[in-house]
Amino acid sequence: MSLLANAQQGRLLDVDYKQANIAQVVSDLGSKTGYRFYYDPVQFDSLRVTLTISQKSLEFILDQAFAH
Numbered sequence: 001m002s003l004l005a006n007a008q009q010g011r012l013l014d015v016d017y018k019q020a021n022i023a024q025v026v027s028d029l030g031s032k033t034g035y036r037f038y039y040d041p042v043q044f045d046s047l048r049v050t051l052t053i054s055q056k057s058l059e060f061i062l063d064q065a066f067a068h
Helices: 002-005 022-033 058-065
Strands: 013-021 048-055
Touching: 013 058, 022 048, 022 058, 048 058
Parallel strands: none
Antiparallel strands: 013 048
């Protein structure tokens, strides 16, 4: 994850998710960063993300999204 954090240093993002599923989260983050995210949908089938964050790094947003 440190490579990802270094790549995103200085780029701050805004997100607003309300009970978003994994597909919605990775689609949004992918469009904002240009990154592609690969994951096993079965492992995240029950994940719902409610998160409003302004001007934070991708690493911070991902940490918050998966903190539960």
